[in-house]
Amino acid sequence: METKDRILQEALKLFAAKGYDGVSMRQIAAAVGIQAASLYSHYAGKESIFNAIIALSQERYAQTMQRLGFGPGPSPDPRSMLGLKEKDLQRISRELFLYLLKDETAAPLRRMLSSEQSRDSIAGKTYQSLYVDEVLESQTRVFEALIAAGEIRKGDPAVTALHFYAPFLLLLNRYDRKPEREAEALAAVEAHVSQFLRRYGKKAK
Amino acid sequence: METKDRILQEALKLFAAKGYDGVSMRQIAAAVGIQAASLYSHYAGKESIFNAIIALSQERYAQTMQRLGFGPGPSPDPRSMLGLKEKDLQRISRELFLYLLKDETAAPLRRMLSSEQSRDSIAGKTYQSLYVDEVLESQTRVFEALIAAGEIRKGDPAVTALHFYAPFLLLLNRYDRKPEREAEALAAVEAHVSQFLRRYGKKAK
DNA sequence: GTCTATACGCGGATAGAC
DNA sequence: GTCTATCCGCGTATAGAC
Numbered sequence: 001m002e003t004k005d006r007i008l009q010e011a012l013k014l015f016a017a018k019g020y021d022g023v024s025m026r027q028i029a030a031a032v033g034i035q036a037a038s039l040y041s042h043y044a045g046k047e048s049i050f051n052a053i054i055a056l057s058q059e060r061y062a063q064t065m066q067r068l069g070f071g072p073g074p075s076p077d078p079r080s081m082l083g084l085k086e087k088d089l090q091r092i093s094r095e096l097f098l099y100l101l102k103d104e105t106a107a108p109l110r111r112m113l114s115s116e117q118s119r120d121s122i123a124g125k126t127y128q129s130l131y132v133d134e135v136l137e138s139q140t141r142v143f144e145a146l147i148a149a150g151e152i153r154k155g156d157p158a159v160t161a162l163h164f165y166a167p168f169l170l171l172l173n174r175y176d177r178k179p180e181r182e183a184e185a186l187a188a189v190e191a192h193v194s195q196f197l198r199r200y201g202k203k204a205k
Numbered sequence: 206m207e208t209k210d211r212i213l214q215e216a217l218k219l220f221a222a223k224g225y226d227g228v229s230m231r232q233i234a235a236a237v238g239i240q241a242a243s244l245y246s247h248y249a250g251k252e253s254i255f256n257a258i259i260a261l262s263q264e265r266y267a268q269t270m271q272r273l274g275f276g277p278g279p280s281p282d283p284r285s286m287l288g289l290k291e292k293d294l295q296r297i298s299r300e301l302f303l304y305l306l307k308d309e310t311a312a313p314l315r316r317m318l319s320s321e322q323s324r325d326s327i328a329g330k331t332y333q334s335l336y337v338d339e340v341l342e343s344q345t346r347v348f349e350a351l352i353a354a355g356e357i358r359k360g361d362p363a364v365t366a367l368h369f370y371a372p373f374l375l376l377l378n379r380y381d382r383k384p385e386r387e388a389e390a391l392a393a394v395e396a397h398v399s400q401f402l403r404r405y406g407k408k409a410k
Numbered sequence: 411g412t413c414t415a416t417a418c419g420c421g422g423a424t425a426g427a428c
Numbered sequence: 429g430t431c432t433a434t435c436c437g438c439g440t441a442t443a444g445a446c
Contacts, residue, residue: 019323019324021227025440034412037413037415037442037443115319116320118221132375153404155403162372163401166371169371170375174333174338191363192364195364196368198360199358199405230423231422239430240432241422242423245423245424246429247429250422412445414443414445415445416443417441420439421436422438424435425434
């Protein structure tokens with residue numbers, strides 16, 4: 001792998017763990033295995049590394065989210081959500097949750113953006129759009145279709161999306177960086193989805 | 206007001222806005238109106254100020270949360286929640302939301318703990334217990350009582366508490382530091398509570 | 411592209427006068 | 429309890445050899 005990319009990879013891990021201000025150029029360089037001065041052959045400075053991380057990670061993230069049907073663009077197929085069985089929704093939910101919780105790129109990106117939300121306005125806007133606005137927007141469209149199809153009870157689709165997605169964010173925060181409680185976390189996700197369907201689904205099961 | 210307390214007050218504001226590492230002792234001193242060296246007459250160092258903020262703010266926070274029925278201790282009165290009308294729940298929800306969003310102590314405390322969650326283990330544990338564990342635990346007890354009383358549909362009380370509370374955290378994050386969107390935020394809270402009651406309440410209204 | 415050497419400011423913190 | 433003066437290390441970043 002190119003040095004230029006390894007810098008982003010290592011810096012992301014460090015920023016996620018210690019925060020932007022808590023990481024020095026020397027530490028990043030050490031993690032990569034070069035001298036601090038050499039970083040400047042690849043990036044103009046620290047802020048430049050930070051911005052490059054956001055730009056790059058965002059792309060990979062967007063692709064996976066779209067595949068799972070939580071993306072900003074056109075869902076994998078609006079109709080693929082119709083006729084979805086509980087079992088399928090549980091699988092997708094589990095996949096989404098584990099991706100955001102543990103994926104090597106997605107998890108550090110989320111942690112970094114979350115903690116830098118207030119300090120850096122780009123980080124703040126990116127966090128909001130990636131983990132809040134885009135997901136809610138996308139899920140609102142999905143529920144609109146499901147309500148129209150009669151698979152989900154009538155109600156405001158935006159509120160329904162909020163009811164479905166908000167617990168994911170809370171559980172992510174709660175079980176973040178606690179690998180020993182992963183089973184508990186997954187059980188909580190499953191219980192949430194299950195009860196959501198019992199409250200919102202047209203038919204039992 | 207005593208200098209010792211003013212230090213905590215100003216430091217909290219700064220930490221909430223720029224993060225712990227982003228604030229210098231000189232900046233704190235300037236906000237208070239004294240020299241940096243004078244801070245050491247009141248606190249052993251920066252970390253000591255940080256810890257004192259948490260300890261102090263936590264007390265005030267706990268009192269208010271308990272009053273609203275989201276506290277860790279015995280709810281204001283377990284039965285006071287019974288026979289609650291939608292109107293009352295809307296009022297309490299609104300009060301809770303605005304308190305967490307805008308209160309002069311509560312809002313900066315929440316922002317600071319949230320952004321320092323990963324960097325500082327005390328901050329992380331405090332955030333989890335104040336904004337996640339204690340609230341969910343407390344709400345779980347409330348819903349247990351309401352389900353037993355037949356005012357809320359049968360279901361896992363812990364999941365029900367999650368469904369009720371998680372949207373608050375998401376909306377807080379979404380509308381934090383955006384005073385111009387406050388009306389929109391309150392409308393979202395109201396829509397959430399309203400639809401929650403329609404899905405979970407025994408009777409319409 | 412990577413290294414060594416170095417500049418320079420700002421960080422937290424202390425000493426000691428008033 | 430507040431001040432001025434100061435210490436010292438570490439932060440980002442640059443210069444220039446290889």
